[in-house]
Amino acid sequence: MKWNLRMVAAQRDLWRPTEVLAAFQQVGFNPSLSKVAALWSGTPVTVRLDDLDKICAALNCTVADLLQSEPLATGQVAPEVGQLAVGAEEQAATGGPVRPVPRSRRGAGPRPLPPS
Numbered sequence: 001m002k003w004n005l006r007m008v009a010a011q012r013d014l015w016r017p018t019e020v021l022a023a024f025q026q027v028g029f030n031p032s033l034s035k036v037a038a039l040w041s042g043t044p045v046t047v048r049l050d051d052l053d054k055i056c057a058a059l060n061c062t063v064a065d066l067l068q069s070e071p072l073a074t075g076q077v078a079p080e081v082g083q084l085a086v087g088a089e090e091q092a093a094t095g096g097p098v099r100p101v102p103r104s105r106r107g108a109g110p111r112p113l114p115p116s
Contacts, residue, residue, distance in 0.1 A: 002068040003043040008061050020058075029054035 005020075014020050017040040021033055029051065031039075038044065039055075047055075056062060 001043070002070050003039075004066055004068055005039055005055070008059050008065050009040075012059055014059075023058045024054065027054055027058045029058060 009015070009020050009023075012023075014023060017033065017037045020040060021031070021036045024031060024036065031051070039047075052063060052066070055066065059065075
């Protein structure tokens, strides 16, 4: 995904993170200046949906204006229909589901009771 906050802000004559913060505060969204600067300077790893809604309200835009889908990078393949999950090869080879094997305990005998 491509994050287009700077482009959307520039289309509204907002050229600095402090100006964007002022626009956010007008709609009741009060992030710190450092959070706004992080949103301004790069693609965030996560954005809360509530925050995204407030950003769109402040900039009078849509989510599609802020987030733009990009094609997958070279070397990444989209999952194909019918592609096996990890571990499914063993399941197909044995003819049944792969089940976890419990670990053996070091000491023999019953488990001790938890502390009271």
